[in-house]
Amino acid sequence: MKHTALNKVHKEAGAKMVEFAGYEMPIEYSGIRDEHMTVRNAVGVFDVSHMGEFWVKGPKALDLIKKISSNDPSILKPGQAQYTCFPNGNGGIVDDFLVYCFDPEKYLMVVNASNIQKDWEWVTLQNEFGTELENVSDNMSQLAVQGPAALKTLQKLTEANLQEIKFYSFEPGEMAGIEDVIISATGYTGAGGFELYCKNEDVEKLWQAVFEAGEEYGIKPVGLGARDTLRLEMGYCLYGNDIDDTTSPIEAGLGWITKFNNGRQFIDRDFLMMQKNEGVKRRLRGFVLLEKGIPRHGYVLVDSHGSVIGQVTSGTMSPVLNKGIGLGYIAKEYAAFGTGIFVKIRNKTIPAEIVKLPFI
Numbered sequence: 001m002k003h004t005a006l007n008k009v010h011k012e013a014g015a016k017m018v019e020f021a022g023y024e025m026p027i028e029y030s031g032i033r034d035e036h037m038t039v040r041n042a043v044g045v046f047d048v049s050h051m052g053e054f055w056v057k058g059p060k061a062l063d064l065i066k067k068i069s070s071n072d073p074s075i076l077k078p079g080q081a082q083y084t085c086f087p088n089g090n091g092g093i094v095d096d097f098l099v100y101c102f103d104p105e106k107y108l109m110v111v112n113a114s115n116i117q118k119d120w121e122w123v124t125l126q127n128e129f130g131t132e133l134e135n136v137s138d139n140m141s142q143l144a145v146q147g148p149a150a151l152k153t154l155q156k157l158t159e160a161n162l163q164e165i166k167f168y169s170f171e172p173g174e175m176a177g178i179e180d181v182i183i184s185a186t187g188y189t190g191a192g193g194f195e196l197y198c199k200n201e202d203v204e205k206l207w208q209a210v211f212e213a214g215e216e217y218g219i220k221p222v223g224l225g226a227r228d229t230l231r232l233e234m235g236y237c238l239y240g241n242d243i244d245d246t247t248s249p250i251e252a253g254l255g256w257i258t259k260f261n262n263g264r265q266f267i268d269r270d271f272l273m274m275q276k277n278e279g280v281k282r283r284l285r286g287f288v289l290l291e292k293g294i295p296r297h298g299y300v301l302v303d304s305h306g307s308v309i310g311q312v313t314s315g316t317m318s319p320v321l322n323k324g325i326g327l328g329y330i331a332k333e334y335a336a337f338g339t340g341i342f343v344k345i346r347n348k349t350i351p352a353e354i355v356k357l358p359f360i
Helices: 007-012 031-039 061-068 111-126 150-155 201-218 226-232 269-278
Strands: 017-020 023-028 046-048 050-056 080-087 091-105 107-113 132-135 141-145 168-174 180-186 193-199 282-289 300-302 309-317 324-331 340-345 348-355
Touching: 007 046, 023 226, 031 046, 031 226, 046 061, 046 201, 046 226, 046 340, 050 061, 050 111, 061 107, 061 111, 061 226, 080 111, 091 111, 111 132, 141 150, 141 201, 150 201, 168 300, 226 324, 282 340, 309 340, 324 340, 324 348
Parallel strands: none
Antiparallel strands: 017 023, 046 141, 050 107, 050 132, 080 091, 091 107, 141 193, 168 180, 180 193, 282 324, 282 348, 300 309, 300 340, 309 324, 340 348
16 A cells, blocks of 8 residues: 555544555544534645646647647646546546646646556557656645635745635745745635645645644644545535546536637547537436435435436535535436435435535
């Protein structure tokens, strides 16, 4: 099992550790609900150093990214980031990822921990441009500092004006006396904040500095358990649950990161264009339970007659709403907002309603 550079720090903080994507990672510290509400109301810190990072460099760097990305990276200016996915050539998704533009010949891809090797092989396979690729996943650490007090916490540690770093923008700079930290106004919680990338040898110093700076705001470490409940309240997809090699970005409601402008050619363009124009047979939708219960991955969605109309991909008890919420693929006939459906939970059939995302 792999370890992040902060493994010892988590154990000393009393974290409950689990195996995730081949890494020993903290699932919770003070409890999932407590950590969740800390991020929604104040500031929390996640160690997400298990994520993968690839440099893409050279005169043809953009050509490679244009080919393999569903979104249009040509609109990126230096200092901007973009959420996108790799279409897999068969209408599905290899992975979803972030791409950062440093300059027209230098980009950073940030991919999911569980897909690092798969993604690296995919990007390498598609590289017909002689683009320089470097997998630095084992050398980089990443902290996600999230919540309404994240900006005030981090501003104490840097000369960079964090207020000026707009959503999905970034700035390399000094943070807590550490050079070359990538300060990125991104995150997976919907609570605002930043993601910080640094070298492994610097991350413990950065972690300690962030906690000292955030002490007055009630800062806490946050594990993967609350990371999942936070992203689910926002309706953000999790690879392996809500999207995978069998789901298209159009079905998954990711049409907004699937761009056909300027006649741009990319993998699966024609198939995805057809889906966009002709529609799909199923849609990923959010739903809220109308009675007590917690939907889980794999539970069946049914209509009022008990006929199967879909399946739950992610579900939890929302700490903010105090209701069961979930995502699932559902037959298009039942995908309209406000439609009543039912979730089979063990031997019960619980009523639910299709709702617009995010949940909160």
